[in-house]
Every structure is written in C-alpha cells, then in structure tokens.
Amino acid sequence: MNPIVSGIMQVLTPTNFLFMLAGTVGGLIVGALPGLTATMATALIVPFTFTMPPLSGLATLGAIYMAAIYGGAFSAILVNAPGTPSSIGTCFDGYPMAKQGRGQEAIIAATISSVVGGLLGIIALALLAPPLAAVAIKFGPPEYFWVSIFGITIISTLSSKSALKGFIGGCLGILLSMIGISPVGGDVRFTFGISAMQGGIELICGLIGLFCIPEVLALIVQKAEDLERLKPKKVKGIIGTTTRQVLKQKVNLLRSGIIGTIVGIMPGAGGSIANLIAYNEAKRASKHPEKFGTGIIDGVIATETANNATVGGGLIPLLTLGIPGTPTAAVIYGALLIHGLRPGMELFTVHADITYGFIFSLLIATLMMLVVGLAVGTGLNELLSRLPVRILVPSIVFLSIIGSYAIRNNMADVFIMLAFGAVGYIIKQLEIDSGAVVLGLILGPLAEEGFVQSLLMSKALPVPWTIFFTRPLSILLIALSALSLFWPLISKLKAQRPGREEGFNV
Amino acid sequence: MRKISKVAILCLVIIMVTGTGVSTLASNKFPEKSVNYIICFNPGGESDITARLQHKYLEEALGQKVVIVYKIGGGGAIGWSELVRSKPDGYTISGDNLPHTIVQPLQRKDAGYTTEQLKRTYCFELTPNVLAVRQDSPFKTLEEFVEYAKKYPEAVTVGGSASWSAGHLATIELEHLADIKLTYIPFTGSGAAVPALLGGHVSALMTYTSMIGQHPEMRVLAVASDQRSPVCPDAPTFQECGYDLVEGCYRGVSVPPGTPDEIVNILAEAFDKVNRNPEFQSKMEELGYQMVYLGPEEYEKLVREKTVYYTELLRELDALAK
Numbered sequence: 001m002n003p004i005v006s007g008i009m010q011v012l013t014p015t016n017f018l019f020m021l022a023g024t025v026g027g028l029i030v031g032a033l034p035g036l037t038a039t040m041a042t043a044l045i046v047p048f049t050f051t052m053p054p055l056s057g058l059a060t061l062g063a064i065y066m067a068a069i070y071g072g073a074f075s076a077i078l079v080n081a082p083g084t085p086s087s088i089g090t091c092f093d094g095y096p097m098a099k100q101g102r103g104q105e106a107i108i109a110a111t112i113s114s115v116v117g118g119l120l121g122i123i124a125l126a127l128l129a130p131p132l133a134a135v136a137i138k139f140g141p142p143e144y145f146w147v148s149i150f151g152i153t154i155i156s157t158l159s160s161k162s163a164l165k166g167f168i169g170g171c172l173g174i175l176l177s178m179i180g181i182s183p184v185g186g187d188v189r190f191t192f193g194i195s196a197m198q199g200g201i202e203l204i205c206g207l208i209g210l211f212c213i214p215e216v217l218a219l220i221v222q223k224a225e226d227l228e229r230l231k232p233k234k235v236k237g238i239i240g241t242t243t244r245q246v247l248k249q250k251v252n253l254l255r256s257g258i259i260g261t262i263v264g265i266m267p268g269a270g271g272s273i274a275n276l277i278a279y280n281e282a283k284r285a286s287k288h289p290e291k292f293g294t295g296i297i298d299g300v301i302a303t304e305t306a307n308n309a310t311v312g313g314g315l316i317p318l319l320t321l322g323i324p325g326t327p328t329a330a331v332i333y334g335a336l337l338i339h340g341l342r343p344g345m346e347l348f349t350v351h352a353d354i355t356y357g358f359i360f361s362l363l364i365a366t367l368m369m370l371v372v373g374l375a376v377g378t379g380l381n382e383l384l385s386r387l388p389v390r391i392l393v394p395s396i397v398f399l400s401i402i403g404s405y406a407i408r409n410n411m412a413d414v415f416i417m418l419a420f421g422a423v424g425y426i427i428k429q430l431e432i433d434s435g436a437v438v439l440g441l442i443l444g445p446l447a448e449e450g451f452v453q454s455l456l457m458s459k460a461l462p463v464p465w466t467i468f469f470t471r472p473l474s475i476l477l478i479a480l481s482a483l484s485l486f487w488p489l490i491s492k493l494k495a496q497r498p499g500r501e502e503g504f505n506v
Numbered sequence: 507m508r509k510i511s512k513v514a515i516l517c518l519v520i521i522m523v524t525g526t527g528v529s530t531l532a533s534n535k536f537p538e539k540s541v542n543y544i545i546c547f548n549p550g551g552e553s554d555i556t557a558r559l560q561h562k563y564l565e566e567a568l569g570q571k572v573v574i575v576y577k578i579g580g581g582g583a584i585g586w587s588e589l590v591r592s593k594p595d596g597y598t599i600s601g602d603n604l605p606h607t608i609v610q611p612l613q614r615k616d617a618g619y620t621t622e623q624l625k626r627t628y629c630f631e632l633t634p635n636v637l638a639v640r641q642d643s644p645f646k647t648l649e650e651f652v653e654y655a656k657k658y659p660e661a662v663t664v665g666g667s668a669s670w671s672a673g674h675l676a677t678i679e680l681e682h683l684a685d686i687k688l689t690y691i692p693f694t695g696s697g698a699a700v701p702a703l704l705g706g707h708v709s710a711l712m713t714y715t716s717m718i719g720q721h722p723e724m725r726v727l728a729v730a731s732d733q734r735s736p737v738c739p740d741a742p743t744f745q746e747c748g749y750d751l752v753e754g755c756y757r758g759v760s761v762p763p764g765t766p767d768e769i770v771n772i773l774a775e776a777f778d779k780v781n782r783n784p785e786f787q788s789k790m791e792e793l794g795y796q797m798v799y800l801g802p803e804e805y806e807k808l809v810r811e812k813t814v815y816y817t818e819l820l821r822e823l824d825a826l827a828k
Binding site for chain 1: 548549550551554555558559561562574575576577578579580581583584587588613614615616617618619658659660661663668669670689690691692693694697698700701702704705706707708720721722723789792793
C-alpha cells in the first residue's frame with residue numbers, strides 16, 4: 001500500500017481520535033490561561049506518549065500544539081491578556097470588540113481564522129516542505145538582525161497616532177529586554193544585584209503586566225454599570241454571518257497564512273512575531289487602516305490566521321532538517337528522537353507512513369478545534385459577560401499571578417509582572433502604545449544577538465560592518481524595513497492624490 | 507442509598523487508617539512522597555531529553571512519583587540558585603551541568619549560588635565536544651582546519667552554545683594547543699547553532715556528540731574525548747591528532763547543601779539503577795550520550811579537579827569575576 005495512504009489509515013482509529021480530542025481540549029485550556037504555554041503542555045505530555053505507538057503520540061502532541069496556539073485568543077479577546085505570546089495582536093482589536101459586546105463575534109472570527117491558518121500551514125508542510133526548508137537556513141545572523149529591525153519598524157504603522165511615542169515605547173522595550181545575561185558574551189547586566197534577575201524579563205510576565213493589569217485597573221476605576229461588556233448583544237445566526245464575513249476576506253487570510261508559515265519556518269522567531277507582522281500588513285493593505293485598534297474583525301483575522309499557520313511552518317525545518325522552527329517544535333523533536341525517528345529525508349521515505357499520518361492528524365485536530373472552539377468559546381464569553389466585576393477582577397488578578405509564577409516557577413516573575421502592570425498603567429495614561437513596548441521586548445534580544453554575531457563573523461573582513469549591507473537577503477530586508485518605516489507617509493501621499501481626483505468626479 | 511453511603515464512609519475510614527499506618531511505617535524510609543526534579547534548560551534540550559527518558563525508570567527505582575519542574579533562565583543559574591535555597595530533604599533535586607556550575611560562579615559576580623553549595627549526588631552522562639563541519643566543507647581533516655586557521659587568523663568562525671560553555675572553552679583550549687586564532691560565535695543553544703552551520707554562516711561548530719546523533723549529515727573532524735564516539739566511529743579523537751583536548755558537558759543531579767548523606771545515597775542508588783538499565787542505556791547511546799557512573803564522592807572529586815583547572819584557564823583569559 002502507498003505509505004501515505006497507510007499513514008492516513010493508521011490515524012483513523014477511535015483511540016487516536018480520543019487522544020486527539022483530549023489533546024485539543026487540554027491545549028485549548030492551557031492556551032487560554034496566560035502563563036501556561038503550548039511548549040510546557042507538550043513537554044508535560046511527552047512521557048505519556050512513550051508507551052503509545054509513535055503516531056498516536058505525535059497526533060496527541062500535534063493536537064495540543066495546534067489548540068494551545070488558538071486558545072490564546074480567548075483570554076486576549078475576553079480579558080486583554082494574551083494567553084500565549086502568539087496572540088498579542090489579537091488583543092488590539094479582539095478586546096475592543098468584547099468591550100462593545102461583540103465578544104462572541106470576535107471569538108468566532110478567531111476560531112474560523114485559526115482553522116484556516118492552521119490548514120494553510122499544514123498544506124505548506126505537506127506539499128512544499130523540502131523547498132521551504134531551504135529558506136530556513138538562508139537566514140544567518142545579519143539577516144536575523146534585519147528581520148528584527150523590520151519587526152521594529154512595524155511600530156510606525158502600529159502607533160500611527162504618534163510614531164514618536166511608539167518608538168519611545170519600542171526603545172523602552174528594548175532596554176528592558178537587556179536585563180539579564182547578554183546573549184553573546186554572557187555578561188550579567190542590569191540585574192541591580194538581584195540574582196533572580198539573571199534570567200531577564202520573561203515575555204509572558206511582561207505581556208500580562210502590560211496588557212491585562214491596566215485593564216483590570218480600568219475595570220475598577222469605571223463603574224460596573226458603565227461597562228458595555230456586561231450586555232453582550234445577542235445576534236441570531238451569528239456563527240453563520242461571522243463565518244461568511246471571515247471567509248470573504250480571502251486576501252487577508254491568505255496573506256496572513258503565508259506570513260505565519262514563513263515566520264514559522266525561520267528558527268527562533270515563531271508565533272509571537274508572526275501575528276504582529278500579519279497585523280501590520282493587514283493594516284497597511286486595508287482601505288480603512290484608521291479603524292484598526294478600535295475593534296475591527298480584520299485585525300483578529302490577521303493575527304489568528306498567522307499564529308496557527310506557524311504550527312505547520314515550524315514543523316517544516318523540523319521534519320526535513322531536524323531544526324525546530326518554534327520552541328514547541330523543539331519538544332516534538334525530543335519526542336521524535338525518543339521514538340527513534342530521526343528528522344531528515346528518512347522521515348519522508350522510510351517512515352513516510354508516520355510522517356504523513358502525523359501531518360494528516362494535524363488536519364483532523366484543526367477541524368476538531370473548530371467544533372470544540374465554537375462550543376467552548378461562546379460558552380466562555382457568556383460566562384465572563386455575566387460575572388459581576390467584583391468577582392471578575394479578583395479572578396483575573398488571581399490568574400495573572402498564577403500564570404506569571406507558572407511560566408518559570410519563579411516568585412520573582414510575579415513581582416516583575418506587577419511592576420509591569422504599574423508601568424503599563426502609566427504609559428497608557430501617557431498614550432504610549434504597550435504593543436510597541438512588547439515589540440521591543442521580543443525583538444531586542446534577537447536584534448542584539450544578530451548584530452554581535454554578525455560583527456564577530458566579519459572580524460576577518462577589511463571593514464567588518466559591511467557584512468550588514470552586502471548580502472542579497474539582507475538588502476531585501478533593508479528595503480522592506482524602509483518601506484515599512486515610511487509607509488504612513490507613503491500612504492498619506494497616496495491618499496491625497498486619488499482624493500483630489502475623486503473630488504473632481506463628485 | 508443510605509447503605510451505600512455507609513459503606514462508602516467505612517471504606518474511607520479504612521483507607522485513612524491503613525494509609526496513615528503505612529506512611530508512619532515508612533517515615534524513616536526516603537522517599538515517602540513525590541520528588542521534584544528541576545530542569546534548568548529549555549524543553550527539547552539535552553537535559554530535558556535525558557530527564558524525560560529517565561523519568562519512568564526513576565519512578566520505578568524510587569517507588570515514588572517524580573515531577574519534572576522547569577526553572578529556566580540565566581544559562582541555568584535561576585534553577586541552581588533556587589535549588590541551594592530549597593529544603594535539604596531530598597525532595598528537591600536538580601539537573602547539574604558541568605562546566606556551567608563551575609564557570610558561572612567564577613565568571614559572574616553573583617551567580618546566585620556557589621559551586622560548593624550544590625551537593626553532588628550522581629553524574630550519569632557525558633557529551634564530549636566535537637568539532638564538526640558541513641559535508642561539503644573544504645576541511646576534510648583537523649590538520650587542514652588548523653593549517654587554514656594558521657594562515658588566516660580569526661577568519662575561521664566556530665559556532666557553539668552560549669559563552670563560557672564547554673564548547674566555548676574547548677574552542678579556547680584548541681586555540682592554545684594548536685597556536686591558532688579562531689572566532690567563536692555563541693548561539694542560544696547547541697540546537698540553535700546547527701542552522702548557522704548548515705546555511706554556511708559559520709565555518710564549523712564546536713558542538714556535542716549528542717548533536718551528531720541528531721544530525722549525522724555533519725562531518726566530524728575530531729572528538730574531544732579519550733575514546734572515539736559510537737555516533738561517529740570514523741572520526742579521530744583530538745589526542746589521536748596530537749592535541750591533548752578532552753572537553754565536554756557532564757550532566758548529573760545535585761541536591762541542596764546540608765542534605766543528609768543517607769538520602770543522597772538513596773537518590774544516587776536510584777539514578778545508578780536507571781543508568782545501568784540496558785533499555786535506557788541503548789536509547790541514550792543511540793542519541794550520542796556517553797554513560798558515566800559517578801557516585802557522590804567520585805562526582806565531588808570530578809568537580810574539585812575541574813574547578814582547579816577552569817579557575818586557572820579563566821585567570822589566563824582574564825575572565826574571572828572582579
């Protein structure tokens with residue numbers, strides 16, 4: 001029998017379906033709780049998969065991974081706390097939607113987009129894995145430096161109200177990211193003599209502090225009655241209408257899916273960056289970019305499509321080259337090795353049944369996510385919208401503290417989270433975009449590492465720094481960064497010209 | 507209904523009585539509850555893979571649950587500083603990596619722990635360093651590599667995991683022994699350095715045998731061990747090539763300072779039993795890990811010897827904390 005067909009047949013057993021269903025539900029919960037990440041969840045399950053046949057084990061891990069990345073959207077939309085770093089951008093529009101009583105619509109949009117994104121990533125994995133894997137290793141230190149610079153230029157679109165304030169936020173984030181051990185050289189920096197600070201700022205703690213705590217404070221400051229979130233609009237047939245609305249945005253879905261897949265392929269980047277790039281591109285391409293950030297469905301679609309596309313994308317370099325594209329893919333790598341499956345071409349020839357069975361199981365898990373997600377998500381929205389503020393606020397704070405502790409089992413992280421909460425509240429008053437701070441926090445270390453590594457690499461060149469400007473991929477990235485940086489200006493100019501023409505026509 | 511609840515209560519009482527009875531009996535027998543096993547590095551890394559493989563056998567050997575807890579950050583320092591502050595009752599143990607737990611306290615002003623604070627319990631594996639290049643690299647032998655580096659100082663780039671790691675130290679030692687100048691480029695982990703080699707961004711990697719187990723497509727120029735490695739049996743050792751270079755990463759477990767010796771011995775025996783399990787051994791060796799069997803005293807002795815050696819090396823490089 002064809003190994004692909006036999007692999008697919010092996011997946012289709014009741015036991016595997018049960019494992020995958022359990023994985024999907026578990027992954028959803030873990031993803032929705034800030035501080036519990038897809039990486040931790042899969043790592044916890046790995047020992048249980050030893051006793052399973054390899055394919056069942058991989059199918060379970062894949063289901064958890066897929067669902068956890070999607071689950072992050074729930075808390076992002078409902079309480080403005082991204083459950084995983086992959087859902088940062090979902091807060092930008094998802095939470096405003098929830099505040100307007102459109103939480104259910106946002107969750108349905110996130111669900112449909114996650115499924116589409118997940119499928120796009122899987123299709124790329126199934127059909128294009130070997131050629132796409134070649135992309136992964138083309139990126140060296142200079143390219144990673146420029147990718148991070150490109151990421152930072154997103155701020156100019158993200159904080160279109162005041163680019164200056166946006167970049168101030170970005171710099172603050174970069175500064176904060178420097179706390180701890182330097183990525184190259186191993187020097188201890190800015191720890192203020194506290195040994196617990198050697199580990200640096202954990203991204204999740206920063207996220208919870210910056211996004212969630214200010215909202216909680218706002219909830220307390222506002223009178224409970226003022227909150228529109230308490231009166232969610234009941235719309236009949238909302239699943240159908242929202243689904244149609246999402247599927248209408250074909251370009252947005254496809255663009256975000258491709259961004260997610262490609263960023264997933266690049267080792268070290270992953271969903272946290274993919275969702276922000278997709279958000280940025282959706283805003284740039286949009287006819288009404290000013291509506292982004294006010295509760296527009298396009299934003300949720302972009303981020304949730306992109307982050308689930310990183311799942312398939314991240315597995316491409318893993319299965320073909322043995323290079324995990326995302327941290328969770330690294331855990332799946334461990335599971336593969338323990339089962340005696342060595343990544344590489346062997347997986348597509350000798351073990352083709354397992355590999356294609358695994359890919360097929362991801363497909364099924366994605367569809368399971370659709371059903372489970374719609375059921376759980378809408379229920380959760382109902383529940384949260386009925387909770388009075390005096391119960392909701394302490395619950396969110398409680399979960400924030402648990403989440404910050406759980407990420408590294410470190411009490412210092414809880415204090416860091418609370419400090420970030422205070423900073424988040426202040427910068428919100430100053431109208432500095434906390435998204436910009438987070439971008440700095442994520443990209444700072446990546447940029448620094450790429451920068452210093454590049455300079456080391458070029459030590460023997462006559463003029464070392466030219467390495468940044470002589471590699472073809474780097475030049476492409478520089479052009480993209482420049483375009484992204486000046487986009488608000490370019491779009492203003494563009495808007496002026498056709499505007500005049502329209503004036504004539506009218 | 508009532509009958510059922512009465513039976514249930516009776517059962518509960520019996521369970522409670524016998525349960526407590528058993529636990530008082532066992533109170534002088536460690537362990538009587540689950541043991542927390544701290545892993546200081548990312549899931550999917552060597553420490554994690556080892557712990558995941560040990561897990562089942564370790565629970566059998568100890569007769570108790572073993573819970574793997576991640577405390578990641580600072581190149582392991584976060585987990586180790588937490589360990590030395592934990593209760594010395596044997597219920598908190600941690601993976602312990604050499605040279606990390608020797609070099610960090612030497613090189614950092616305050617690593618949060620000192621080398622001596624970790625009470626060494628059992629050392630179970632070694633991954634010797636290997637110098638590896640791409641299959642299509644012009645360097646076919648270590649000799650060619652050294653010759654080229656002599657001609658073009660600093661032009662040969664060597665990637666590895668982190669600064670002041672075994673890979674970094676091995677690179678420095680090779681520079682000394684061969685009288686060459688290389689450029690060492692640290693990455694965030696041994697895995698993260700692999701794409702840089704495959705993409706041609708660095709000329710070579712100073713990595714571990716475990717990485718060769720995962721990426722047999724690399725060509726190993728030499729192994730920094732006193733014996734050849736089963737994952738690359740054709741590659742010579744550095745000693746065979748005339749350089750007395752033996753370096754690598756030792757992994758074991760340690761407990762907080764002040765843990766009673768009886769408890770340390772019980773833990774060491776359990777780990778020894780796991781390490782000598784043929785099923786476990788064959789999995790580990792297949793993945794490129796070299797088994798070692800060092801009990802508490804031998805492990806402490808290894809640490810003491812290495813401390814003297816690394817202190818001297820770091821002093822020469824002017825890298826000691828001031």
